[in-house]
Amino acid sequence: MTHSMDRTLVGLTVGFAVVALLGVFVLPDWLLSQTLIAFSRALAVVGLLVLWRTGLVSFGHALYFGLGAYTVAMLGRELGITEVLITLPAAAVFSALVGFGLGFIIRKYREIFFAMLNLAFSMVLFGILVKTESLGSTDGFSVEQPTIFGLGTDDASVKLIALFLGVCAVGWLVAVLVHRYLGSVLGSLTTAVRDNEIRVEYLGYSVAEAIHGKYVMSAALTGLGGGFMALALGQVDPESMVNWTVSGELVFITILSGPGSVAAPFIGSLIFELLRTYAYELVPYAWQLIVGATLLLIIFFLPGGVWSLISRLTGRRDAGRPESSRPESSRGEANP
Amino acid sequence: MNLALTILVEGLGYASYLFIVSLGLTIIFGVLKILNVAHGAFYAWGAYFCAFLIGEFSAMGVSDLGTMIAIPIAALVVGIVLGSAIERTIIRNLYGRDEVLIVLATFGLFLVLEDVILLLFGVDPYFAFQPTYAMPGVQIGGIYQDGYKLSMIALSLVVGIISWVVLNRTHWGKLVAAIIFDSDLAVAMGINVRRVFYVVFVAGAVLGALGGAYIAPTISVAPGFGVEVIVLSFAVVVIGGMGSIAGAAIGALMVGMLRAYAVLQWPEIELFVVYAVMAAVLIFRPEGLFAPAKARKI
C-alpha cells in the first residue's frame, strides 16, 4: 500500500515539475493559457472524482464552480481584495461552507436523485445571478487584476506565468493530498460505500457522514477550480460558470479522464481543452458534434477513460483499475 | 381579475407544451429507466423540421391554416426516424449500465444532434408564424390572446387523455405497466421487453418532437434553443414524480403557473422559482408528488 502510494507521489511530482518547466521555458503563451484553464477545471474534476469513487455523480457542481469564481471576482470588486492568497482560499472555504450546509440534505440521496438535487440547487443560483443587475446579470463582470504578496503586474505574460505556476503548485498539492486521502481508511470507505452501504454501516462507520465529508471536499475543490478559472479568464458570467451545461462539462471530463488516478483529471482536462480549441477552429459549426461524439466513444470503447489508455501504453495493464474496479463494472450488470 | 385570468391563460399555455414534452421524457424514464438528455434534441428537431415544412408548404401556396398539417408530420417523422435510429444504435447498447453513465451518454448524443441540426438546417433562425396568423385572437381578461395558444391547451388535453387510455385500457398499456412495475418479472412472464422498450422510446421521441413542432410557429427556431427545455422538463418530471403521467401533468401545470405568475407579477424570481420548487419537492417528497407505485422487493 505504502509502496504504491510512493510511486504515484513520485509520478505526480515529476509530472507536474516537467509541465511547469515546459511551461516556463518552452510553451507559447496560448498553450500556457490553455493549460491554466484546463488545470483550473481539473481541480473541480478531482472533486468530482472523489464523489465518483463513491458511485455518486453530481449534475450540479457548476454551483460550486460558480460560487468559487464569483467569490474571487466579488472580493476584488466589492472589497478591493485581489490578493490571491486570500481570494483563492476564500473561494474554496465559501464553497465548502455551502457544500457543508447543503450536504445535510444531499447526503441522503443516491444515484439519479443525487444528480437531480444538485442540478436543482445549481439552477437556483443560475437564476438568481442572471436576474441580479448589480452583478451584471447575463453579462457578468470583469475580475480585477490579481496580486500575490501584494505584488501585481501589468505584463500579461508575467501574470500568465505566475498563474500557471500557481495552478501547477496547487494542482500538485491537491493531487497528492487527495491521493493520500483515498488511500487512508476514511478514503477507502469510498469504494466500500459504493459497493455495499449496509456492510459499511455494520463496520461501525456512518455512511451519511462519510458521504457528507466527501461532498464538502468536492465542493471545496470545485470552488477552488472556479476561483482559478475566474483569474485565468479575467471574467465571470452565469452562462459559462453556473449553467447546467457547465456541470455537464465537468462530468464529461471526469468520464473522459477515468477514475484510475488523481493525475487523470489533469490530463483529461487538457485533452478536453485542446479538443475543443481545435474542433472549434477546424469546424466552427460542428465542434459540439466532435465533443459529443468523443464522449460517446469514451463511454462505449474506453470506459476506464484516457488514464487506462495511457497506462496501457506505458505497459501497466492494471493501472487503469487501481485499488478497485470501475463503478459501472462493479455493479455487476453485464451488457446485454 | 384581468390579471388572474391572464396568469391562468399564460400558465396553461406554457404548461401545455411542457406537458407534452415532459410526458415523452417521463414515459421513457418510467419504462426504460433512462433519463434522456437527448430528449431536448427531439424537441429541437421537431421544431426545426416543422418550421422547415411550414415554410415549404407556404411557398407551395398552402393556406396559413393548412400549413398546420406540418406539425403532426414533423412529430411523426422525427420521432419515428430519429427515435428508431437512436434506440437501435445507442440506447439499446446502454440498457443495464450505470444510470448516471447513461444520462451522460445521452448528453453526448444531445451535443451531436444539436450540431447536426446546424449542418442540416443552417444557422439562420426559422420563422414559421403562418399558423399563428391564421387563428383569430380571442379577447380574454381584457387583452388579446392568440388563438394558437388556446389550441395548444386543447391539444395537450387530447394528448393527455389518449395516453391515459392507451396505458390503462389497452393490452399494450398493461404490458407497459407490468414492465414499469417490475421488468424482471415481466421478462419471466414472457413479455418481449426489448420490443416494448423500443416502442416506448419511439413514442416518447414522437411526443418530444410534437412539443417542439407545436411550439415552432410561436418562436424563432434558432440553434441552441433545446438547451433550456431539457432542464425545465427535468424539473417538471421531478416535481410530478419520475415515470408518472399524472405527475407530468401536475408538474407542468405548477411550472407553467409559477412562471406566468413570476413574469407578470414578480419578474426577478422568474428564472429560479421553478428550480427552487424542484429542490423543495426533492427534499420533502423525493419520489415526486405523484410517484408511480413501486414493486416491493425482498
Add this chain to the structure above:
Amino acid sequence: MKSMKYATAIGAGLAAALAMAAPAGAQDTVSMGVVSFLSGPAAGPFGVPARNGAEMVIDAINSGSLPAPYNTKGFAGATIEADFLDEAGGNTKQVAEYRNLVQKRGVDVVVGYISSGSCAALAPVIDELETLTILAICGTPRVFEEAPRKYSFRTMAHATADNVAAALYIRDMFPEIKSYTGVNQNYAWGQDAWRDFNLTMNKVMPNAKASDKLQFPKIFAGQYGSEISALALDDAELVHSSFWDGDLEGFIFQASPRGLFKNKKVLFTVGGTAAYRLGKRMPEGLIIGARGPYGILVRDRDTELNKWFIQTYFDRYGTYPSGPAYQFGQAILATKIAYDKAGAAAGGFPTQAQVIDAYTGLEFESFSTTVKMSLGGGHQATTENPLGITYWDADAAEVAVKDVKFYPAECVMPPDGETSVEWIEKGMSGAKC
C-alpha cells in the same frame, strides 16, 4: 523502477497532450480576425450581414475597387487576410477565444463584436494583450467611459445616442404621449438602453410617466407570450424596446396576432434590421432606429459611397444591406484609413503604435455618414442618429420608412470626458440640436 514508469505515465501523458500544437505567423500581409455571430439567434439578422459587409469591403480594399478616395490597395499596401469567427457562446468563451486569436494565431488586428456583453468583457483583456481591436457594433457606453482604453476603438456611436435620439423623436412626433413602458433584455445592453431612454424622457417629456412593471426577459429567451400579456395589461401608451437579434423578430411575430402594435405605439431602437427580413410581415407604424444612419434609414442617401455600398451588396448577396453590414464595413474602412494615414506618415508599413496614433481622433467620410472619433480620448466615434416610422410601400412592394428625422451627433451624445448618465441627468447641457 516502477515509480519511474508511473512518473513516465503521468509526465508523458501531460507532455503528449501539450505537444499537439504548432504556432503560426507571417508578415507582408495584415492578418485580421473578424468576429460576429455566425450561429444562434443573432446570426441571421446581425452576424451574417455583418460578416457580409466586412467581407465585401475587405475584398474591395484588397482589389483597390472602393470608390475614391479610398481606391488604393490594401492596408498601407498590405493585403488583408481575414478569418471569420463566431461570437456565440457567452462572454467568458469570447474572452478565451480572443486570447486564442491573439496569442495562438497571432493576428495583427481584430475587428468585430456585436454584443455589448462581449465588448464589456473584452475591454480589459484587449489592453492586457496589447493588440489593436476595433469594436464594430456593440453599444454599451461603459466601455470607454469607465476607463481610458489604449488598444481598442469603436467606430460607431454608442447606445446612448440611440436612446436619446429616440426620446427626442417621441417628443417631436408624439408630444401627446402620457405614459410609457419598456421591454428590454436583461444585460448591459437592455438595461443601459432603458436607463438612457427613461432619463432622457424625464428631461424632455417630464409629464409622461414610466410604468412600474418593466419587462427584462433573458436574452435569447425566444418566447415572449407572458411579457406580451404584461405589456398589454399595462396602461402605458408607448413601449420602448432595444430588442435586437432573433429576439426582435420573434417578438414581432408573437405580438402581431395579439394586436399589440395596433393598440400601442411601439419603438424599436434597432428595428431597422428586421425591416428587410420581415418584408410584408413587418407591422406598419412602428417607430424604428438602426443604431445610427445605416440600412433602411439611409436607403435613399445619394452619395457615391452609399450608392456603391448598396449596389455592390445587393449584387453580391441579393438583398439590401441592413445596419450591421454598414457598421462592419465602416469598421474595416476606418481601419484602412488609419493604416494608410500611418503608413504615409511613416513612409512605409506602419507599426501598431503608429496605426493607433493615426486612429486616435480620426475623422472620415464613411459609406453613409461622417464619422468623428471624438469621445473616449479619440477612441469612440460619434455620428448623427435618425429614426423613422415604417409603412408598406405598395408601389415598390417593400417596407419603407417615413418621417425620418436626423439628430446630429452633438445633440445625442455627451461631450468627451463626461459619462452618458451624468450628461443626461444634468439636462444634456451643451447639446447642439
